[in-house]
Amino acid sequence: MTGLSEKQDQLEAVWLDPLAANLPLDQWQGLAGVACDPNPFFTPSFLQPYLRAFPAKSVQLIVVRDRSSGDWLLTAPIGRRPAGLAMPINTAWTSHYAPLGTPLLHPDAPADAIALFLKSAAGSSNTLALPFLPKTSRLAQLALKADDWTAGWSQLVERAGHGSGDLGATQYEAAFHGKRRKEMQRQLRRLEDHGPIAVRHLLGKETIAGFEAFLELEAKGWKGRAGTALANTPETATFSREAIQNLSARNRVRIDQLWAGDTLVAALVLFLENGRIFSWKIAFDETFARSSPGSQIAIIALRKNLETPGFIKADSLAIPGHPMIGALWRGRVQVGTLLLAKGAVGSALAGLAATDLKVEQSLRKKARALKALID
Secondary structure: OOOOOHHHHHEEEEEOOOOOOOOOHHHHHHHHHHHOOOOOOOOHHHHHHHHHHHHOOOOOOEEEEOOOOOOOEEEEEEEEEOOOOOOOEEEEEOOEOOOOOEEEOOOOOOOHHHHHHHHHHHHHHEEEEEEEOOOOOOHHHHHHHOOOOOEEEEEEEEEEOOOOOOHHHHHHHHOOHHHHHHHHHHHHHHHHHHEEEEEEEOOOHHEEEEEEEHHHHHHOHHHHHOOOOOOOHHHHHHHHHHHHHHHHHOEEEEEEEEOOOEEEEEEEEEEEEEOEEEEEEEOHHHHHHHHHHHHHHHHHHHHHEEEEEEEEOOOOOOOOOOHHHHOOOEEEEEOOOOOOOOHHHHHHHHHHHHHHHHHHHHHHHHHHHHHHHHO
């Protein structure tokens, strides 16, 4: 560890198999529970079922820990994949099912822990990508200040979210007032033609049965027809059920439901981590489309979030500019890919990765526009 400070000599970075039987899950889960910026997708509850369903040999869990106590100070799953279309780079392991790349950072972790993490995670190429990283996260702020590292943002976008307290109340009033409030209340009354309206917020063990109802509801809709519903493939069905079971045991998942009589009209699956709430999956019965079930459940969830003790803020995890959730959850969460490089070679590789990301983003926009014309 030549060249590292005396304090950093007290730390060590190790690479662990995230699926190993002897992994210290108490250390991993303990860090997840106190992380500066919680990330449910980097907890063992979610990541292990996901990696069992979608194996990736390159993915390892990098852990920065105290040498003497063994306490975990920082961790993230790191693998190697194209930054965009072609340029391979070491990257935090995110996906369509896990669109948040914030490493788990202990509030008491010293700055040297960040330096050691970057050095180890970047590897011999001295380049590292942290995709879907919130711009205001503690780790992003510290990484941007890391000595000898060049850092820059790529694909910086805003997605819907909302705050708590007075800010959250103001955002709620802005979204649910005037004509929109009257129209949504009228649509809700229309649902009563099919039976009494009921709103349920499932927690703990209730979420296991609630998730089965969600899977069935999602499979009946457009995602089922498109083949992208969780129940469409054994891999997604298995991993999502296991993740929900794991999270329910820790009371870290909530499922909001809207019922009309005996019919489940809409459902929203949310993850709860240390005062933060992440809306993961939504489904609704398309036969009730005239009653805007998606908007109804989004407003229901917003109200419930604001009533939740200890709530700090919510992230919709939705694509930027989502027409439904963006109009209702009025806060914005700025996320992007933070590219980090060290030295001339690392900087050159990071530049190529940034270009690769831009090309991929441009092609995605063109594909969405073409799909809109076809549809």
